[in-house]
Amino acid sequence: MEHKNIIKRRLQETITGRLFKGKVIIVLGARQVGKTTLVENILSELDAPVIELNGDEADVRELLADTTSARLQAIVGRNKIVFIDEAQRISNIGLTLKLFADKLNDIQVIATGSSSFELSAKINEPLTGRKYQYLLYAPSYLEMVDHHGLLTENRLIEHRLIYGYYPEIITHPGEEQELLQLLSDSFLYKDLLLLEDVTKPVLFEKLLKALALQLGSEVSFNELSRLIGANHQTVEKYITLLEKAFVIFRLPAFSRNVRNEIRKGKKFYFYDNGIRNAIINNFQLPSQRTDMGPLWENFLISERTAIPGQA
Template identity: 55%
Template structure:
């Protein structure tokens, strides 16, 4: 079993008088992660799943006297799929405030649902972390550097969801099932997604243009929908951890693009499942875009796993000079161009280096991914 990089971070924050909340897409191993935590702490645990109707009914209107009976002498309350429980934030608040000996651990696959229900009630009462598909660093730790370097094609095609890594022979089947049945489960349960067919068209359109700037007006025309609906559905995809957005970076250069966005998926296997393209890299023309998506998604995992805060962008001018990824934080200013072809002679645009001489500018091929993900 692969040990996740955030394990020690989580262990160190248990039994500190706060709830511990784990967000992330479905099927990324949140339940398994909590089971590993519980095995380490070895405390008497009550497990409740928000997908169970009787659990939702019992916890719908929480009060302290009722919780005395429910919690008994348990030392840990594990709320799986907590976003399904009505007033879950109030429930956790009561336990944190009145049951000092009980550690609450809650998982949720839907940020817009869970965050909205817990942020206000749990101000100052919670720790949070996001659990994404397995990262490059985690996979290297589970095997070795050389083995993982040899697996780059596998990662671009099938991604790194735990089930895919653990059962690579059936990776395509797992990904299709995930994309068709689980990925949007929370979204389709909401009244906000009134047009699932349109929603899936938008997802596929995004998957077919990774690495390209997304014009929401053009996307709306392509899927024959109004732009407000497209905006809303893309926002829901972000909030359910399917995609993430990079805005344009602008500062000192007059002709920099300022308003456009690029949209990437957290896992390239999901991209291929949506487009139904699992062809080998030798037989497809989107390898560069897949590699770009893979590297930037891995960087997102790196930032989350190491609790690093950074603002992430892409950069382009009206003269079509561009850089795939720009990252700014208190300690770093990075500009990175990704090239699948190791023999590529591309250079970081002089316009950028002159305007931002303090930035560390890199051109990285597949052979350099370990360097980038350990910066």
């Protein structure tokens, strides 16, 4: 991508201000939301030597798993920043990051992960008090206004309601449908259906489509269970996985009585409109749709959710 097409993320300034404070920086987010690009943009503006390590590479996983502080120092050498991409792929990554924080705290470590259910479980206990953790979402309306102006973005709003804001979708006009189908398949098959927790992939896909079709409606686990023919526990477990993979999020009912709030149904929203529409394979124009109300609702609530901040 040419430099002029790089979308500056609002989280960039926040993270830059937390560098070299003696803590590991963790950036979580769904696949393809721009985590690697964000970190590389931050690093490009620093005058410090960097070593980049990718957890997708087998030799990197072997190098960083079950290691020692002396070995880490040898790996890092004279570099002052260590960037570990796809950190969730590395065994015992939490302990490795703890060694950096405790024994090599003059070195700034930045780690990214695309699956919170994998990475968070590995780092939460070892890195207690030793990390700044952030969530990165797909680019927002405000970030796109920053990028190319209010008038241009407002002209594209209906397009965004259908195709969403993923960076690859934004930067490849005319290819949105094909790219969104590939992206939604990546969420399902690479991150979720391959997990041991997903023992019934057919039910899992039915649940995801049911949530997409009931967008903006109040639903309960019992109702979803009846709809897809699964027990309550399976539905609850699969929804939790979808939340931890940054596909959906829940909005509980509001009540001044906490007991009533617990009993009431919940609404489930997608972090990105385009992913939702890819799941039900509906890319019709706004004038031909019957779900523009729910799409606007999803868009507005997900925009509020995506305000930059700590996880």
